[in-house]
Amino acid sequence: MEKKKRFKVRLLPGKCIGCGRCEPACPVDAIRYDEKGEPIIDLEKCIGCLKCVKVCPAAAIDKFLPEGDTGGAEPEETAESEAIGEGEVKRLWRGVWVYVEQMDGKAEPVSWQLLGKGKELAQDLGVELAALVLGNNVEHLVDEAAGYGADKVYLIDTPVLKDYRAETHMRSCVYLVEKYSPEILLIGATGLGRDLAGGVATHLETGLTADCTGLAIDKENRLLEQTRPAFGGNIMATILCEKARPQMASVRPNVMLTPPFVPGRKATLVRESISIEEKDTLTKVLEIVPIQCETSVDITAVGVIVSGGRGLVSAENFRMLQELADLLGGVVAGSRSAVDAGWITHQKQVGQTGKTVRPKLYVACGISGAIQHLVGMQDAEYIIAINKDKHAPIFDVAHLGIVGDVFEIVPAMIEELRKVKNPPVCET
Amino acid sequence: MHIVVCAKMVPDTTQVSIDPVTNTLVREGVPFITNPFDDHAIEEALRIKDAYGARVTVLSMGPAPAETVLRKAIALGADAGLLLSDRAFGGSDTLATSKVLSVAIAKLSDQERVDLIVCGKQTIDGDTAQVGPGIATRLGYAQVTLVDKVLDVDLDTRRITVRAKFDNRHQVVEARLPAVITVVREINTPRYPTVPRRLYAEEVQIQVWTNEMLKLDPNTIGLKGSPTWVKRIFAPEREKGEIVMGLGKEKEKAVRLIMQKLADWKVLGP
Numbered sequence: 001m002e003k004k005k006r007f008k009v010r011l012l013p014g015k016c017i018g019c020g021r022c023e024p025a026c027p028v029d030a031i032r033y034d035e036k037g038e039p040i041i042d043l044e045k046c047i048g049c050l051k052c053v054k055v056c057p058a059a060a061i062d063k064f065l066p067e068g069d070t071g072g073a074e075p076e077e078t079a080e081s082e083a084i085g086e087g088e089v090k091r092l093w094r095g096v097w098v099y100v101e102q103m104d105g106k107a108e109p110v111s112w113q114l115l116g117k118g119k120e121l122a123q124d125l126g127v128e129l130a131a132l133v134l135g136n137n138v139e140h141l142v143d144e145a146a147g148y149g150a151d152k153v154y155l156i157d158t159p160v161l162k163d164y165r166a167e168t169h170m171r172s173c174v175y176l177v178e179k180y181s182p183e184i185l186l187i188g189a190t191g192l193g194r195d196l197a198g199g200v201a202t203h204l205e206t207g208l209t210a211d212c213t214g215l216a217i218d219k220e221n222r223l224l225e226q227t228r229p230a231f232g233g234n235i236m237a238t239i240l241c242e243k244a245r246p247q248m249a250s251v252r253p254n255v256m257l258t259p260p261f262v263p264g265r266k267a268t269l270v271r272e273s274i275s276i277e278e279k280d281t282l283t284k285v286l287e288i289v290p291i292q293c294e295t296s297v298d299i300t301a302v303g304v305i306v307s308g309g310r311g312l313v314s315a316e317n318f319r320m321l322q323e324l325a326d327l328l329g330g331v332v333a334g335s336r337s338a339v340d341a342g343w344i345t346h347q348k349q350v351g352q353t354g355k356t357v358r359p360k361l362y363v364a365c366g367i368s369g370a371i372q373h374l375v376g377m378q379d380a381e382y383i384i385a386i387n388k389d390k391h392a393p394i395f396d397v398a399h400l401g402i403v404g405d406v407f408e409i410v411p412a413m414i415e416e417l418r419k420v421k422n423p424p425v426c427e428t
Numbered sequence: 429m430h431i432v433v434c435a436k437m438v439p440d441t442t443q444v445s446i447d448p449v450t451n452t453l454v455r456e457g458v459p460f461i462t463n464p465f466d467d468h469a470i471e472e473a474l475r476i477k478d479a480y481g482a483r484v485t486v487l488s489m490g491p492a493p494a495e496t497v498l499r500k501a502i503a504l505g506a507d508a509g510l511l512l513s514d515r516a517f518g519g520s521d522t523l524a525t526s527k528v529l530s531v532a533i534a535k536l537s538d539q540e541r542v543d544l545i546v547c548g549k550q551t552i553d554g555d556t557a558q559v560g561p562g563i564a565t566r567l568g569y570a571q572v573t574l575v576d577k578v579l580d581v582d583l584d585t586r587r588i589t590v591r592a593k594f595d596n597r598h599q600v601v602e603a604r605l606p607a608v609i610t611v612v613r614e615i616n617t618p619r620y621p622t623v624p625r626r627l628y629a630e631e632v633q634i635q636v637w638t639n640e641m642l643k644l645d646p647n648t649i650g651l652k653g654s655p656t657w658v659k660r661i662f663a664p665e666r667e668k669g670e671i672v673m674g675l676g677k678e679k680e681k682a683v684r685l686i687m688q689k690l691a692d693w694k695v696l697g698p
């Protein structure tokens with residue numbers, strides 16, 4: 001019987017990124033991994049179905065014809081095994097890392113929120129969660145990071161890293177990533193985090209997804225699924241970075257929950273150093289001036305928010321919202337339309353270009369619920385929406401939606417709440 | 429001094445909407461504009477030019493129509509425009525974009541040394557804020573993002589002093605030239621073009637560089653050179669809560685329901 005020619009497959013040296021996709025794709029269990037996570041292909045078992053070739057994102061597996069030009073095939077095979085034998089530096093990217101943003105030794109909460117999310121990702125991948133602490137006199141953050149879930153902390157504590165500068169922190173991050181090869185690196189999407197992340201990703205020639213609102217692991221393919229608003233926030237996109245490592249993502253403050261702090265929890269400390277001379281740096285921080293919040297309340301840190309949109313019609317009507325907020329023990333915020341109209345300050349804008357909030361209760365009054373607004377408040381524990389238009393998208397996220405007029409509902413709520421808060425005293 | 433401004437043509441995302449039936453983006457008829465952040469980058473470069481004297485080149489990567497971005501900048505006072513346009517550049521993510529731009533800047537710098545690069549903080553369509561830092565990293569230049577004030581340019585010591593606005597603080601930074609700065613919108617109010625300048629800008633020749641000029645490996649740019657790719661685009665699905673009518677007579681019932689929920693959710697306190 002004339003048999004069809006059967007291919008076999010082999011690993012091309014230097015290309016494997018250790019992504020772990022080929023082994024599960026093989027229907028005959030011909031692939032297992034060596035300690036670097038690279039496939040060892042059992043040619044006896046291989047049936048040449050080429051499924052592994054198809055799933056390999058790095059084009060590291062190639063087909064070949066075992067019979068035929070034996071003269072050519074054999075030396076090539078030796079060349080391959082030699083390459084591996086030589087221990088050519090090939091990497092296995094493993095582990096989830098979080099960059100800990102700090103100023104004067106005080107960490108930004110977003111760093112701990114990322115450790116919370118990072119833990120889930122690390123568990124799904126079966127790897128360690130590590131924190132990256134860079135600065136001067138910041139060693140106390142090691143235990144703090146451990147308390148928030150880091151298994152390992154990489155620390156560079158040196159004067160040149162004192163005040164954040166893109167160049168020094170970028171070079172430190174790159175140095176550590178190149179040395180320890182994490183598969184995922186998460187950075188807070190703050191002003192500082194965005195300043196840092198772009199440079200790090202460029203230096204490492206890897207992908208970076210900004211402002212993610214969702215992160216998950218595609219276990220089958222060992223990939224980070226990064227979801228973020230796209231096209232000005234009109235729609236959501238899930239983005240993958242298959243061919244490069246680490247997979248980098250930035251996440252805005254309050255998008256993820258702060259994990260519980262476990263006092264006394266310990267992490268393995270890896271102390272590192274970096275040789276950057278102050279005189280060789282390109283930038284110098286001359287002065288740091290804290291920006292006073294023009295309003296004393298930070299809307300990301302309160303339990304109740306009463307938020308107003310264009311439906312409020314005027315600045316005066318926000319007084320009614322203030323009254324409601326006072327009774328509920330909360331603060332007033334607004335949509336971008338309300339901010340643009342000058343009814344409320346930008347500090348209190350909720351949404352994609354404002355703040356992300358997660359209060360226990362969010363009352364949306366006269367807000368339509370554009371995606372750019374929703375991404376900033378959809379994770380509130382409870383949402384009440386009051387809108388005249390029953391088709392308003394805000395109702396898609398509301399736990400309780402009232403199709404009604406804010407100028408009727410809000411005053412009625414105020415009245416009811418006054419009764420509860422100050423029960424009427426009997427006058428005789 | 430030679431200043432390069434990077435500016436992008438973007439769809440006006442305030443006018444993009446979602447088709448409620450198909451859940452897809454409606455992009456037809458959406459006008460293209462200069463990325464609003466880049467308007468401020470152009471203005472800042474022109475202000476530096478006015479104060480210290482400089483030649484301002486505006487650089488844009490994009491399809492042929494992106495040339496209008498350059499003409500507009502020239503109408504405002506920029507000295508030259510350079511369009512980087514090639515099929516091979518299409519589909520670039522931020523990593524690939526910063527590669528094309530930085531190679532072009534290096535080439536420009538060979539012709540006339542580039543001292544300062546000004547970018548907008550981010551674009552309104554991509555929203556990533558990654559290209560500015562990408563350029564700085566690739567060229568090995570000093571980087572300061574989120575600049576809301578240029579305090580001083582010292583051409584003798586070749587230093588620029590700027591104020592950057594982070595979330596909760598200002599940082600005054602002195603950077604050696606050449607440097608890359610990205611600017612926030614509060615930094616200035618863009619000027620309007622004068623009539624003669626506008627007429628001049630309509631006529632002026634815009635240089636176009638293709639990849640023949642830049643000679644980049646096509647595998648490292650465009651779609652192929654972009655490590656990130658979009659797997660799925662979707663309008664978020666949500667679980668509907670309880671929706672009740674609260675108009676007219678039904679108002680009281682609705683308010684009672686609110687009070688009930690507030691109690692159930694324990695937001696009224698003890």
Ligand SMILES: Cc1cc2nc3c(=O)[nH]c(=O)nc-3n(C[C@H](O)[C@H](O)[C@H](O)COP(=O)(O)OP(=O)(O)OC[C@H]3O[C@@H](n4cnc5c(N)ncnc54)[C@H](O)[C@@H]3O)c2cc1C
Nearest residue numbers: 309310311335336337351352353354366367368370388406
């Ligand atoms: C890149 C980009 C970023 C953006 N970022 C943000 C952001 O961070 N935050 C943000 O909020 N927006 C943002 N936007 C704007 C967003 O797309 C919407 O335009 C905005 O949220 C609309 O605000 P609004 O709901 O107050 O106004 P509208 O959309 O005009 O809605 C007003 C609503 O009030 C209702 N209404 C009117 N009168 C009454 C009444 N008497 N009683 C009850 N209901 C009434 C109407 O039915 C309507 O639904 C962004 C847009 C873009 C393009």
